Amino acid sequence: MSIIVEFSLDTTDFLFGSVLAPVEEMSIDLEAIVPTGNLILPYFWATGKDFEAFERHVLDDPDVGGITQLDRVDDTALYRVEWASDLDGVIHLLAETNAVILEGTSSDRTWFFRVRFPSHDQVADFYNYCSEQSIKLHVESVYTLQEASRAGRKFELSQPQREALVLAIEKGYFSVPRKTNLSEIAADLGISQQAASKNVRRGAEKVLRACMLEHVGTTGRPEEENTDTAGDK
Known part of the structure; x- marks a missing residue:
């Protein structure tokens, strides 16, 4: 039975988020994908003002091999990023457990995730790994797909x-x-x-x-x- 988990964590506990944390204020939204292999989170949306400063900041990070702006509408742009090295354990374990990132968004140094796991076992593996690595994971909600259709969840709001x-x-x-x-x-x-x-x-x-x-x-x-x-x- 698929399990949906909503959790948040600080940018400091999320290397991917630290890489994208810009000098100028910018919020990030991840594309809803299954993170696998070297294609871990290649696409994301950035909302803000100074895109040039944001791109320079991201390219300065040694973990980034390249970044390309694919599209832009007003103050929001779609990017593809190429990683020069493996990213942090949070994303790696999501890939290992075949989890699907339904939503991933940043807001003032905090990342919020809504993730679908194949079963409770994968949820337990992910949570235990975060505990072992001293990653401060704040689990806000856990529910099944059936429960997702009930009041308060049918709109899939984060x-x-x-x-x-x-x-x-x-x-x-x-x-x-x-x-x-x-x-x-x-x-x-x-x-x-x-x-x-x-x-x-x-x-x-x-x-x-x-x-x-x-x-x-x-x-x-x-x-x-x-x-x-x-x-x-």
């Missing part, structure tokens, strides 16, 4: 997205006129405004996609409900 979106709703960010702004939301959460913006934006997109698109047919219009009411125009 914990940071869930917290930011709930706070935005409670504070009136979506009200007209707005009763708060991203700066205040970021201050309440203790994160940067950029991280708050990303979490609110992506969290809202996930909820809207789940709620809206599941009721949309192939024509792109909401499917009509079956009713017994005749002549109701």
Whole structure:
């Protein structure tokens, strides 16, 4: 039975994250892949402003063989990175246990992961390894795929997205006129405004996609409900 684990760890306990931690503020999102062999995490998204400084910073690291910007939309760019050496044990063990990284994102020196493991045994192997290596892993949630469809998980929100979106709703960010702004939301959460913006934006997109698109047919219009009411125009 597949098990989904949500956990976080500090950038200092994650070599991959340390390599990508830029001088200028930049948040990173990993592509959802199975990390295997030399192709460990070749793609990631970077959101920020000074991409040139970010690329110089990454290339200065001896573990990086090269970095290529593949695409860019506004303040977000897709990169492919070539690693000059093997990366840290966290990613290596994820590859060893055939785990799938469903989501990996950075936010102010902390990385959040949502990972699917093949079974409880692989989860135990991963957790025990982290303990042996003194990696401070903060497990936030463990659940099965069946449980994932229950309330609170059907939108597949990460914990940071869930917290930011709930706070935005409670504070009136979506009200007209707005009763708060991203700066205040970021201050309440203790994160940067950029991280708050990303979490609110992506969290809202996930909820809207789940709620809206599941009721949309192939024509792109909401499917009509079956009713017994005749002549109701």
